[in-house]
Amino acid sequence: MFRSIFDASFLRAEFDAAGINSQFIPLIWKHVIRNPNCEWTEIPSLPTAAYSLLQSKFKTTTSVVHSVLDSNDEVTTKLLIKLQNGAFIEAVIMRYDSRLGKYGGQSRPGGLRSTLCISSQVGCKMGCRFCATGSMGFKNNLSSGEIIEQLVHALQISQIRNIVFMGMGEPLNNYTSLVESIRVMTAFPFQLSPRKITVSTVGIVHAIKKLHYDLPNLNLAVSLHAPVQEVRCQIMPAARAFPLEKLMGSLQEYQQNSQQKILIEYIMLDGVNDEEQHAHLLAKLLNTFEVVVNLIPFNPIGSLSQFKTSKEQSVLEFQKILRGTYNIRTTIRREMGQDISGACGQLVVNLSDKKLTSTGLITDIEDLRP
Numbered sequence: 001m002f003r004s005i006f007d008a009s010f011l012r013a014e015f016d017a018a019g020i021n022s023q024f025i026p027l028i029w030k031h032v033i034r035n036p037n038c039e040w041t042e043i044p045s046l047p048t049a050a051y052s053l054l055q056s057k058f059k060t061t062t063s064v065v066h067s068v069l070d071s072n073d074e075v076t077t078k079l080l081i082k083l084q085n086g087a088f089i090e091a092v093i094m095r096y097d098s099r100l101g102k103y104g105g106q107s108r109p110g111g112l113r114s115t116l117c118i119s120s121q122v123g124c125k126m127g128c129r130f131c132a133t134g135s136m137g138f139k140n141n142l143s144s145g146e147i148i149e150q151l152v153h154a155l156q157i158s159q160i161r162n163i164v165f166m167g168m169g170e171p172l173n174n175y176t177s178l179v180e181s182i183r184v185m186t187a188f189p190f191q192l193s194p195r196k197i198t199v200s201t202v203g204i205v206h207a208i209k210k211l212h213y214d215l216p217n218l219n220l221a222v223s224l225h226a227p228v229q230e231v232r233c234q235i236m237p238a239a240r241a242f243p244l245e246k247l248m249g250s251l252q253e254y255q256q257n258s259q260q261k262i263l264i265e266y267i268m269l270d271g272v273n274d275e276e277q278h279a280h281l282l283a284k285l286l287n288t289f290e291v292v293v294n295l296i297p298f299n300p301i302g303s304l305s306q307f308k309t310s311k312e313q314s315v316l317e318f319q320k321i322l323r324g325t326y327n328i329r330t331t332i333r334r335e336m337g338q339d340i341s342g343a344c345g346q347l348v349v350n351l352s353d354k355k356l357t358s359t360g361l362i363t364d365i366e367d368l369r370p
């Protein structure tokens with residue numbers, strides 16, 4: 001099996017073993033980003049030994065774009081990507097055009113900006129009960145190259161300014177590939193600012209403790225979804241392994257070290273976590289933190305979940321309590337791309353009946369900006 005040219009540590013090790021200077025690596029990447037289907041011989045000025053090494057062990061991209069689906073309003077584009085092992089993942093491009101006022105109806109400076117939502121695993125083992133991906137179970141981790149290739153494919157379509165790890169999978173359960181892929185994305189030739197990259201987690205406590213040291217200046221989003229352990233376990237079985245108290249302790253440590261706001265994601269489930277008492281408990285839990293709370297109206301996923309969407313009034317009331325009583329910055333997530341199943345929720349690829357179905361996602365990560 002060939003390796004992706006974007007599997008950085010493997011590539012470096014092979015170059016070192018062959019005595020090839022690793023300074024050529026970013027130049028190779030630069031060429032491939034512009035010409036993903038190029039032949040190795042088309043890349044000029046490499047040492048002779050590099051050509052034969054690349055030919056025998058590497059591919060420019062190991063994944064292929066199987067299909068591209070645009071939403072009717074052209075704000076969202078979903079890429080269905082086939083991996084070398086035959087599995088499918090999805091990546092979603094979301095465009096915000098402040099000139100057209102398409103960002104939550106509010107105008108913002110900066111013009112057109114695109115965010116790419118990236119998958120980190122095929123399936124997911126966390127089994128959150130509101131999530132379509134969770135119902136697939138875990139299939140496999142993506143390599144760092146497979147993670148970066150989603151960006152390479154998206155760059156052929158759009159200028160990507162922000163990355164969110166909110167696609168299929170729990171990124172912190174694929175920690176090594178996550179860290180390596182972000183290090184590549186923030187270096188030449190991608191040169192994305194770490195402040196434009198967000199990792200979303202259900203709260204893998206031991207990984208959160210390491211994250212700041214391995215990837216400083218990153219944005220962290222935490223899927224909290226409930227202010228008490230009991231309700232959290234009901235929604236997210238994985239929460240049993242990561243008790244709320246320990247999670248909040250790790251976030252405290254993270255915030256002290258990073259000095260950055262944390263995005264708190266809170267899915268609104270009718271009669272489960274959306275009552276006034278939950279809003280007060282949440283506010284008290286977040287009392288000592290610098291956060292933006294993002295209320296996410298639940299996107300029904302058919303028979304895969306028993307939960308119901310909160311009433312609009314409940315969501316507004318919840319926001320009012322957090323904002324008005326406790327002065328916590330609180331947004332309500334706007335849905336995008338529902339007509340291509342690229343709206344808020346989680347991704348799932350189901351090929352069993354020859355149809356590709358998914359519910360997707362969206363982020364309000366730019367709300368983290370001061």
Ligand code: SF4
Nearest residue numbers: 124127128131134169
């Ligand atoms: S919400 Fe995220 S962590 Fe939970 S099952 Fe879905 S993909 Fe996994």
